Amino acid sequence: MANASLLLVEPRPLDEAARRSRLEKMFRAHHELVWRTLRRLGLGPEQAADAAQQAFLIAAERLNDIRQGSERAFLFGTAIRLARTAYRSGRRFQLEDDMDHRADAGSKVEELVDRRRAVELADRVLAQMEPSLLTVFVLFEIEGLSTPEIAELVGVPLGTAASRLRRAREAFRSTAARMERTMRRETSQ
Amino acid sequence: MKRLMDEGSTSFEQSLLSAMANERPSPELVARMEQGLGIAASGGAAATAGGVAAWAKLAVVGLVAAGLAGVAAVELRSADGPAVAPPTVKPVPVKVEAPVAAAPTPVAVTDLALQDDPTPARPRPAASGTPDLREEIRLLDQARAAVRAGEANEALSLLAKYNRRYPRGQFRQEAQVLRVEALKESGHEEAAVKLGKKFVAQHPESPHVERVERATGTEH
Numbered sequence: 001m002a003n004a005s006l007l008l009v010e011p012r013p014l015d016e017a018a019r020r021s022r023l024e025k026m027f028r029a030h031h032e033l034v035w036r037t038l039r040r041l042g043l044g045p046e047q048a049a050d051a052a053q054q055a056f057l058i059a060a061e062r063l064n065d066i067r068q069g070s071e072r073a074f075l076f077g078t079a080i081r082l083a084r085t086a087y088r089s090g091r092r093f094q095l096e097d098d099m100d101h102r103a104d105a106g107s108k109v110e111e112l113v114d115r116r117r118a119v120e121l122a123d124r125v126l127a128q129m130e131p132s133l134l135t136v137f138v139l140f141e142i143e144g145l146s147t148p149e150i151a152e153l154v155g156v157p158l159g160t161a162a163s164r165l166r167r168a169r170e171a172f173r174s175t176a177a178r179m180e181r182t183m184r185r186e187t188s189q
Numbered sequence: 190m191k192r193l194m195d196e197g198s199t200s201f202e203q204s205l206l207s208a209m210a211n212e213r214p215s216p217e218l219v220a221r222m223e224q225g226l227g228i229a230a231s232g233g234a235a236a237t238a239g240g241v242a243a244w245a246k247l248a249v250v251g252l253v254a255a256g257l258a259g260v261a262a263v264e265l266r267s268a269d270g271p272a273v274a275p276p277t278v279k280p281v282p283v284k285v286e287a288p289v290a291a292a293p294t295p296v297a298v299t300d301l302a303l304q305d306d307p308t309p310a311r312p313r314p315a316a317s318g319t320p321d322l323r324e325e326i327r328l329l330d331q332a333r334a335a336v337r338a339g340e341a342n343e344a345l346s347l348l349a350k351y352n353r354r355y356p357r358g359q360f361r362q363e364a365q366v367l368r369v370e371a372l373k374e375s376g377h378e379e380a381a382v383k384l385g386k387k388f389v390a391q392h393p394e395s396p397h398v399e400r401v402e403r404a405t406g407t408e409h
Contacts, residue, residue, distance in 0.1 A: 024228045031222060035214045046400075047337055049218040053225040060226070118208030125205060141192055142210050162190070169193060173202065180201045 023060050026071050031056070033072075033143055034079050040126060040138040041083035051082045076145070077153050080135055125175045129168060136161055137168035217399045325355050332367050341375035344368075362388075366397045370404045381405050 034055050038048035055078040059066065066074045126134055135154060139145040145153070151161035194206050214222075223230050328351045335344035348368045351358065358364065365388050372381035385405035389398050 020228070023226065027223070027226060027228060031219065032213055035218070035222075036209075036212055039212060040209060045214065045218060049214060049222055050333065052214075053222045056222070056226050115208055115211070118204050119212055122205040122209045126209075140190075141194070141206060144192065147190065165190070172193075173198075176199075176202050176205060180199070 019060070019063050022063060023056065026059060026075070027056055030072055030075050034075050037076065037079045037138060037143060038083055040123075040142055041080070041131075041134060042127070043083060043086055047086065051079070051086065054082055055079050073149070073153060076139070076143075080153065083135075084131070121179065125172060125179060128175045129171050133164050133168035133171060136164040137172060140165055141169075141172075221397070221400075325351070325358050325360060328354070329360050329363060329367070332364070332371070336367055336370050336374060339374060341371045344371035345375065362392060362397055366401055366404075369401050373404050378405075382407065 031052060035048050035052045038051045038055075039045065043051055055075055058078050059071070059074060062074070126137075129137065136150055139150045139153065140147065147161050147165060148158055150165075151158045154161060156164075193202060194210075198206070220230060328347055332344045332347040332351065335341070335347060344367060348364055348371065351364050355361070365384070369381050369385045369388065372378075372384060382405045385401045385407060388401050392398065
């Protein structure tokens with residue numbers, strides 16, 4: 001009888017351990033891209049960490065529904081929804097006040113400053129972009145997703161995703177060019 | 190279609206794209222996420238006991254988080270739910286100003302803001318998987334959102350409520366860190382530094398130490 005009881009209760013902790021292990025693997029594999037996507041979609045470093053944590057908590061809740069191999073797509077989709085929520089509630093980050101993320105230990109100070117400056121400038125360019133274009137641009141240009149993957153994630157036809165991407169690239173290039181001209185003018189004065 | 194990085198972009202565009210693609214969360218932020226998720230710290234071999242305990246809470250936390258994904262934070266903030274605090278708990282005199290969007294308004298800070306463990310008349314145990322845990326998380330999420338939105342008074346009020354309801358709460362450290370940030374935000378620099386130092390003295394190994402020190406400008 002004792003053995004029978006063990007058989008009845010044992011699967012539950014094992015199941016929990018397996019779930020925990022899967023979540024941990026997901027976190028190790030994808031936390032950087034989830035955080036980075038949230039950053040590019042307008043959240044500050046700490047907000048992005050909070051939202052990324054929420055994305056993984058949601059994944060933990062839905063582990064049974066996430067097919068093996070589609071973890072990344074699930075997390076991207078969740079991150080996009082969380083970013084939209086933050087955007088709607090007006091909690092977009094303050095660029096100047098929220099640049100306190102740190103680079104890897106051991107980086108040279110000059111490199112760190114340059115990298116931070118470049119990220120800050122890039123975010124200024126992205127801040128000019130309409131949210132629907134921004135999402136497509138970030139997923140394609142920064143995270144390397146294909147247009148069919150993006151169309152599925154965002155829930156639009158392939159043609160719409162491609163057209164948004166074209167418009168987003170035009171917007172990015174035009175704002176970046178304006179910014180570069182301004183910087184050159186300021187440097188030469 | 191090729192990526193801009195791989196075709197005819199200017200060097201300025203390339204440097205912007207490359208900077209964005211290579212940005213990573215700081216080790217501190219990664220540690221914070223790991224702690225929140227109850228998984229082993231990167232580099233660590235096995236999950237800690239705390240990590241296992243935190244995992245046990247995930248089902249509940251996940252439900253709350255799932256709710257967060259579906260609704261705007263604004264709705265969450267206004268949905269203050271039914272009052273569950275025991276009627277015997279004495280109200281804390283934290284003055285709550287109307288939320289101000291831009292400049293933070295000074296708030297009347299009582300000594301409670303500096304207490305990390307006030308004792309109410311009837312402490313409520315917060316057991317895993319109970320509605321209390323959900324409420325605990327909801328209150329902290331609201332306080333965090335208020336701090337991030339610059340609504341320090343609202344954050345302090347919510348954190349005072351958290352302390353009253355959950356003197357033995359699961360997320361007391363996080364609440365204390367948020368309180369430091371809210372005090373700083375509301376212009377009470379001295380109180381923020383004092384509470385921050387107290388936190389670091391009490392929890393020198395906490396992953397929140399850097400965040401507290403950064404908030405109070407006492408980084409080494």
